[in-house]
Amino acid sequence: MKSVVLDCRxxxxxxxxxxxxxxxxxxxxGTLLEAVxxxxxxxxxxxxxxxxxxxxxxxxxxxxxxxxxxxQVGEAD
Amino acid sequence: MMTQxxxxxxxxxxxxxxxxxxxVMQDQGIHVEGLNFYTGFCVEGHTHAIRKKDQKKNKRxxxxxxxxxxxxKLHIIDIVEEYKQVVFxxxxxxxxxxxxxLDCKIFMVxxxxxxxxxxxxDFIITGEVIGQRPMSQRKDTMPxxxxxxxxxxxxxxxxxxxxxxASLPEREGWVKRDKLYDxxxxxxxxxxxxxxxxxxxxxxxxxGGCCFLTDAQYSVxxxxxxxxxxxxxxxxxxxxxxxxxxxxxxxxxFKLIVAREEGEGSFLQGYRKQFPHLNTTSHPxxxxxxxxxxxxxxxxxxxxxxxxxxxGRDAAEVELSYTDGTGETRLLKxxxxxxxxxxxxxxx
Numbered sequence: 312m313k314s315v316v317l318d319c320r321x322x323x324x325x326x327x328x329x330x331x332x333x334x335x336x337x338x339x340x341g342t343l344l345e346a347v348x349x350x351x352x353x354x355x356x357x358x359x360x361x362x363x364x365x366x367x368x369x370x371x372x373x374x375x376x377x378x379x380x381x382x383q384v385g386e387a388d
Numbered sequence: 389m390m391t392q393x394x395x396x397x398x399x400x401x402x403x404x405x406x407x408x409x410x411x412v413m414q415d416q417g418i419h420v421e422g423l424n425f426y427t428g429f430c431v432e433g434h435t436h437a438i439r440k441k442d443q444k445k446n447k448r449x450x451x452x453x454x455x456x457x458x459x460x461k462l463h464i465i466d467i468v469e470e471y472k473q474v475v476f477x478x479x480x481x482x483x484x485x486x487x488x489x490l491d492c493k494i495f496m497v498x499x500x501x502x503x504x505x506x507x508x509x510d511f512i513i514t515g516e517v518i519g520q521r522p523m524s525q526r527k528d529t530m531p532x533x534x535x536x537x538x539x540x541x542x543x544x545x546x547x548x549x550x551x552x553x554a555s556l557p558e559r560e561g562w563v564k565r566d567k568l569y570d571x572x573x574x575x576x577x578x579x580x581x582x583x584x585x586x587x588x589x590x591x592x593x594x595x596g597g598c599c600f601l602t603d604a605q606y607s608v609x610x611x612x613x614x615x616x617x618x619x620x621x622x623x624x625x626x627x628x629x630x631x632x633x634x635x636x637x638x639x640x641x642f643k644l645i646v647a648r649e650e651g652e653g654s655f656l657q658g659y660r661k662q663f664p665h666l667n668t669t670s671h672p673x674x675x676x677x678x679x680x681x682x683x684x685x686x687x688x689x690x691x692x693x694x695x696x697x698x699x700g701r702d703a704a705e706v707e708l709s710y711t712d713g714t715g716e717t718r719l720l721k722x723x724x725x726x727x728x729x730x731x732x733x734x735x736x
Binding site: 324325326328332352358360362363 | 424426430438448449451452453455456459461462463464465466626658713
């Protein structure tokens with residue numbers, strides 16, 4: 312399964328969500344996208360964005376000063 | 389024959405009014421999706437992650453939260469670059485501060501109009517209410533928004549539609565005008581009652597404080613930035629930094645951004661490669677960025693100011709490290725300024 316890492320470090324909300332949204336638009340369904348953020352708000356916002364737009368959050372985690380959300384791109388409408 | 393389900397895009401700010409406007413449309417069987425524009429000045433964006441005292445606050449993004457309550461898709465659009473022209477040259481002028489509210493609304497509705505044409509949606513809805521805002525939501529300016537955005541009668545304001553001429557969706561019978569509302573003025577009670585009717589109890593505080601440009605102190609800092617640079621211009625980093633730290637301008641050609649607490653210090657750390665900066669070494673103290681060009685005398689003055697905000701403020705001497713724009717570092721020893729030696733005019 313294809314996996315992509317997206318660097319959202321130093322971006323403040325809602326820029327990490329916008330970056331994820333724009334990247335997801337380019338990826339085929341099923342792709343895993345790992346968003347690496349430094350704004351803790353991303354742990355709420357990216358999963359919320361996924362829920363309303365039909366993508367699946369696989370995992371959220373913290374490491375040091377970073378907040379990581381791994382999602383799976385859903386089917387397009 | 390089955391009637392075609394009409395599609396509307398709602399401008400979602402995250403406040404109650406746009407939530408209600410979208411909900412009213414859903415009640416009439418309209419398919420609604422949300423648009424949220426990020427200008428760079430959105431309060432909710434910047435403030436979450438910086439100050440340590442704010443880090444325990446609820447970090448939800450209200451626009452996303454509203455979309456989730458409505459069970460609609462939300463498209464967040466980055467308009468930071470295009471929006472600069474709205475901030476620099478608002479045709480309809482600024483409000484009480486540097487807020488170009490009317491031009492802003494026209495711009496956003498125009499973007500929404502482009503969006504519906506591209507995506508095959510039928511019309512646009514907003515949560516505007518006549519008389520609620522002194523600039524963009526007046527009886528005489530609401531037609532200006534419709535006209536100058538190009539949206540014309542494809543713009544429907546469900547909360548006050550009955551005070552306005554019928555829009556195309558009403559005339560065509562896509563929505564029932566008698567099930568729209570006639571709210572007006574600054575009184576929020578009708579919206580609160582409608583929220584109760586829909587069973588909505590939790591919502592963000594009434595709109596108005598969602599843009600830094602409406603903030604007097606922020607606007608003063610932005611005006612200072614433009615004055616110092618000799619023209620109206622900004623980059624994303626500039627407008628972020630205006631929100632962080634204590635800003636002092638001891639001379640026209642440089643200013644200091646002094647972290648006020650740990651969270652701001654961590655945030656400013658990210659800018660150390662872009663700005664010359666000062667760090668106290670003999671005592672705990674704030675990281676300070678220098679914006680502008682400094683001569684030796686300016687630097688010593690800057691160091692004395694930073695020392696004043698360090699824990700060595702009462703010491704005879706404080707040692708600091710200065711890192712210039714090339715990354716070269718050297719040590720400085722200075723006597724901290726006394727609080728009364730810092731003129732009020734230096735604070736931006």
